[in-house]
Amino acid sequence: MRKIIILVSVLLLGVALMSYLYFSKLGIENDAKDLALQSATNNAALLFSFQNDKGFYEIIEGQNLLQQAIGKEKTDLLKQLKESFVNNKTINSLILDQEIYLSLLPDSNKTLNFLITIQVKPNQTALNFQNQLKPFLTPIAQEKNIYSAKVNDSLNIFVGVQHQVLTLSTSLKLIKDAGIRLKENPFTAYIKESRLQNKNVLAQLYINYNQAPLLLKNIISENINGELAVFNAQNSFATLNYNFSKEKILFNGNTEIKAADNYLKLFENIPVQNIEIQNVLPDQTANYTIYAYDNYQSWQKKLMSWQAQKKLTDKTTSLIKHIRSEYRTDLNAIFSVYLKNQFVTFQLNTGEKLTAISLSNGEKVKQLLFDVSEDYSDEIKHFKSSDILFSYLGEPMKNFVRPYYTIIDNYLIAANNASTIQSFLSRYRNNKLLIQEPEYLDAMNQLSSTSNIGYYINLKRSNNIFRSQMRPQYYKHLQADSGLKTFDTFYYQMSADQSKFLTNMLLNKYLKPQVPDSSSNR
Structure with missing residues (x-):
């Protein structure tokens, strides 16, 4: 009887150990998949998410309303980045069908700027990923994991390469601020939960109202008061799905108020x-x-x-x-x-x-x-x-x-x-x-x-x-x-x-x- 108890105990211990190792590994893999999201959500009030596939670009190019909303300057920038990076066969082979995050963030000198964040395909090792990118990048002195890249004769951008995550922006500040953080922020956790409920959509817009004051301070020339004062303490998030139309820009989804x-x-x-x-x-x-x-x-x-x-x-x-x-x-x-x-x-x-x-x-x-x-x-x-x-x-x-x-x-x-x-x-x-x-x-x-x-x-x-x-x-x-x-x-x-x-x-x-x-x- 004692031998049976010992044998069963050993078997249960073995199963528990194997389960722990399996789920620990699964957790690490899931964390790795979320590194790009964690990077994209740092300080972001607005995050636009879409999949890097040909169909998405064809649909968006059939409607110019989103381009009008963000303005000609930013639209031209995004087009140039797409032509130089996404359309490049070597780079696109690393990010094909991957999620692309476009964050709108406050930059220096009271401006707003974009940060593009992409996680490379999971079958790529970090070393192989970085080796394939080397021909396109020039290291920046005294900056770890940050490079410059020539888009055309008049445009150079900054590129962050870290843990199989690629970040691109015309702002060195945004690249540095987007450094990988292993600790999940509330906005990341909210988006991960929302993504489980929203699948097969063309694109999504995530809003972090906690960060709205930082964004608004760069847009308005006065203090955030009056009707805008609500954004000073608006602990809430929104997930909105993009509905393609040639006549209007329409998103629908939900808003979640966190503060009691x-x-x-x-x-x-x-x-x-x-x-x-x-x-x-x-x-x-x-x-x-x-x-x-x-x-x-x-x-x-x-x-x-x-x-x-x-x-x-x-x-x-x-x-x-x-x-x-x-x-x-x-x-x-x-x-x-x-x-x-x-x-x-x-x-x-x-x-x-x-x-x-x-x-x-x-x-x-x-x-x-x-x-x-x-x-x-x-x-x-x-x-x-x-x-x-x-x-x-x-x-x-x-x-x-x-x-x-x-x-x-x-x-x-x-x-x-x-x-x-x-x-x-x-x-x-x-x-x-x-x-x-x-x-x-x-x-x-x-x-x-x-x-x-x-x-x-x-x-x-x-x-x-x-x-x-x-x-x-x-x-x-x-x-x-x-x-x-x-x-x-x-x-x-x-x-x-x-x-x-x-x-x-x-x-x-x-x-x-x-x-x-x-x-x-x-």
Whole structure:
């Protein structure tokens, strides 16, 4: 009996040892496969991924919209790199059918630059890989594993060669920053998990919002504040699949919010809503953000939890008590009862900012707010106390501290200047609305009519806003015929799907219908 126990123990020990060795080796092989991804994701906010095969290039060359989006200069650079490296038989034999990562990164002198990262085929040893590349590379003095390569008479690039990973860029800084790190970063881990769920797609765009501030600081000429302040602490990621089209640039996939105290978490795990509040927006609207939930009373519980996490509960409670004592008005009996299911913050082409809030009974709310408001005119009122809207709707209302407001057709419209409200009322009553614009309707037809969150930018009406915020080289690209000038709409749409948001990202250009030439019918 003792011999049998010893024999079984030895066999079990042997199996455990073999399993350990097998899975350890498998883990090392998987780590090796991910070295390129780890290198590509270092400090990257945007990562475009595609497979190095002939079919991909043929499809992309059939559409010039992506080329317009990144600009002529960067497009020409990528074409030259493809012709010199990808089309080279020796180099292409090392990277055929391999994943290519194109990272957009902040570079020196307030510029942005590309880093291309490729893992060579697994049947190539590191030594053989490097030996085959030697004829094309010139070592750079005092730089380990970094070389220069001549693309043409006017262009030299830097090349990093390390652990069967190839990195290319016109920036030496980016090559050095992309050195192999064996420790996985959160962005790498997120992409690896996403890739298991997304197969057989033409290309993918990964977004790391944690790195967005570094990117934005090189694009905008002022501090990241106002509407952009959300990017200062946006712990979230997105995986978006590219949908080929000759008419528009469309990606769809999902956005995942990691931070528990992120305001957008309040819209997770709730039904998508039919969006209607855009119907009230004037035709001057340059951008907006729409928020929608199913029922205010249940959503308010989430808001109160968020306020507790942000240590805002005492401030809100104190405000409600003060107004009840000072003005004999119970705010809970107004907003908790009559707020409907969606609201929007928006900015006009003049730069003025407003908000519109959907109400179930506008006339009743108008009466109940009488004591907590003072008259500016018969239609326009002014809150006597600060942060009323912030207390009941949270972060998007922080810029409307003590606004002027009006209530019309079951919408509360607020702004920081009475003249802005007057201008709004004039356009609204004269039916000068965003929903009547052909460009807007065309873009909305490409998207779902139901969602929870929507970010909209009218690129043409935002022209003056961009001019005041962006660095000259990026504003120039926005205005170039070969750049973004011919596009009119950007939209980022999020629809709750359990712990993630199904996401559509659209860059659209409206093509006016062709009017038949009447002379041809004669």
